[in-house]
Amino acid sequence: MASLGTLLLLATFVVCSYAAVASVVGARRGSRRLVESGTGAFYLITALMTVASAVMINAFLTDDFSIRYVAHYSDRVQPLFYKITSYWGGLDGSIMFWVFLLSIFGSLAVYTNRERHRELIPYVVAVISCVQMFFLFLMVVHKNPFATFLTGAPADGEGLTPALQNYWMVIHPPSLYTGFVGMTIPYAFGMAALITGHLDDAWLRAVRRWTMFSWLFLSFGLVLGMIWAYEELGWGGYWAWDPVENAALLPWFTATAFLHSVMVQERRSMLRVWNVTLVIVTFFLTIVGTFLTRSGVVESVHAFGEDPQLARMFSAFMMLILVFSFGMVMYRLPLLRARHELESWASREAAFMVNNWILLFCAFFVLFATMFPTLSEAVTGERLTVGPPFFNQWLPPIGLLLLFLTAIGPLLAWRKTTLSSLRDQLIFPALAAAAMAIGYVSLVGFRVWPSLVCFSLCALTTGTIVQEFWRGTNVRRGATGSDHLTALIGLVSRNKRRYGGYIAHLGIALIMFGFAGKGFEREEQVRLTPGQQTVIGDYTVRYDALKVTDDGQKQMITAHVAVFLNGQEVDRLYPARWSYRKHEDAPTTEVGIRRTLAEDFYIVLGGFEIENQAAIFQLNVNPLVNWVWLGFGVIAFGTGIGLLPETVFSFAIAKLPVPGAATTALLLLVMMMPGVRLKAEQGGENVVPIAIKPLEAELQGQIMCLCGCRAMLNDCAMQFCHSKVPQKERLHALVEEGKTRDEIVDTFVKEYGGQDVLGAPIDKGFNRLAWLFPYLVGAGSAVGMGFAAVRLSRRREQAEDAPAADPALDERLDDELRDLD
């Protein structure tokens, strides 16, 4: 199987080079047949990579440890899901996964645009093929995921790193890769436009959706990474300005800038050089991000190891991209001149430009600070590092400035805004901001003033957006005479990108609201013995017991903690440490979190002393954290609206946009996770060696203690449990009588009334559902998106004149909104 995989990669490489050469030569000679053969080869790449991926996944599923990569990232006891996700768990596989995704996206983009942008297609194929060739080259000569052991295969693998065995980690990399890889498509179209000289705005329309789609997944990936860090790393926060995190953030900044500036080009034919540059820079930064994290150039706590050879290859590739791309831009500079000049700084295009500069500054700043240790070593010979405080000093003010622009931007008209109209429109949002400020001051005073500013700006932004929706709805109601809801839906469907964008802005405001909560966070570290308690903020925490369990793959040490709020017991948390057999050096931290919209109570088992049962805890109170996840759900919803093709809208509005609803639902699932986690901890059997029959032990783990502790019989931690002992004695007696498992269960159900005595049945099933859910959602939205894309491309041809009419109508609506009082 391994040689089949290697062969497939080699074949793909050959096909890639053919696709690139055939389409370019075909385009130059005007040979349609050659171009079509190149495009066909391009589709073939997707097929080949799909087979190669299937071979890889099959190797994981069949525990083929003769392949080094499989042996390194999987083992026999690994659950099925992690066996599949190990595919992208390491460097070699992640590169292969990258090519696989790129081949799919490339084929989709080429297929949907094959008629409309016929002149661009050959070069799009060539550019994407070249990028694929680079990664395939990396794999073939240096990082072959199908490499086998020269000597005999090991009997068992090393297993996936425990910290990656987390549900968020399963979906985080694919999502991030989708975002990264998706950015290649706009780049390929941009380059094709530059090469062919077809520099009207057609290529922008072709890539608009791709950029939004990639941006959505990039954002999703970032948020998932945050959730993972928050839940799995257990240090109390979700963002630490680690180089790996920063690497993913860089293209996000430039992609966000592009999403905004592209509108200026569409509307006013300005910023054309700028837009091409942003597309190039974004693509370049995705490669830089990969390079930074894979080559060991920047020291990071979670970078892949050092690899000078890989670093050299990447450097050469990056140089090539820069020289080629900007060479083309300079060559085509005469064709890229703007058709309009900026008329006034009080205009929407000016606001977009400022927004662009700020975002670009953010990207530059983060890149600078991330590279600073490497730079300083190169320049001065001293390795100087900059930590999170440096980032935290700089980026919040810039973020607040951006938030302010988010609030003001929609109020500015294209070309020129009069002061009086701006003033009129500012009244309502300003009132909202003032109300928020007064509320804040009366509650907390002027303490933590940055949060005060942030909250007010969030209110300002929300006020603007609500006002925009309100005015638009009223204008439309006046024009059509329909009711509010119909008018609102009509308004949104008439200009989905604009109103979808507003909803996304609302999400940004919510996220900033969540960030501002950091101003009130608290952290304590404490050592407790069973029965002792401690106070943090309004919470009192009592440490009850320490339990050791084992499920065959790992040993789990779980602390049982009761949380009291104002003297009332509100929750029981089970922070734990899991030591995986294969990775005993690196136990994972399983955090206990009590989530509410106002604040999270977060507890980490930092350490323990088995001899006296003492435990060391880190306690955090993190206000407003959940608003960050919620805000992302809103962004996804807004972006989903913007992504919907025109013709599907009326159909889809009845069902909610697929990606938006899906992600929102996924994030709402966050709220349910503690329940899942709880059960996951309590599975497995007790390791304390007691001489009882296996059946009895098994049933102790499946029958619930009825003292109210919600634990199984063998796991009840209550000090004065009234139920555990009699229940256990009854169980023991039944087993001694020689009853079978089912008879005993029946007896228990009968004697203790109802099924709730059984802990097990829900357990496994629900766990699995929670696991499956993201995949179903992902697959569902992918299918939906593909379907929608095909539909769109067909409809466009029929109604060729529709887009031409659209801007005029938009302008009129815009003007009407301005004139409205």
Add this chain to the structure above:
Amino acid sequence: MTHRNIKIGVTAFVLVGAFTGLLWSTLAEGTEYYKHVDEVVASPKQWEGKRLQLHGFAFDVRRKPDTLEYKFKVRNKDSVIDATYTGIVPDTFKDDAEVVLQGRLTPDGFHATGVMAKCPSKYEPTQKVG
């Protein structure tokens, strides 16, 4: 040069100047020197009081009973420094672990405010503490 270009030029100059100045001044507060134990031991006076990230291998790790106060030594190539830290340490922090300590050097040893343990294997995040 037209009047307009001069205005734009001056504005850009002032803005860039202000940014660079701010960047430079905040950078000075935010930076830490990344040093190995032997480099620091070679000239301790030079590094006392400065914010450091000290790289070395921990050994002789001891904890004061019933507290979170750690006393240990870090070594790199035959050079050794005494160090103290109070708080939760990463699991991988034990004898012979490769660590990076954040903190300051004083005449009686290194006072760490943060401990990062290097990963035992590749692509594996360590726990951040402090």
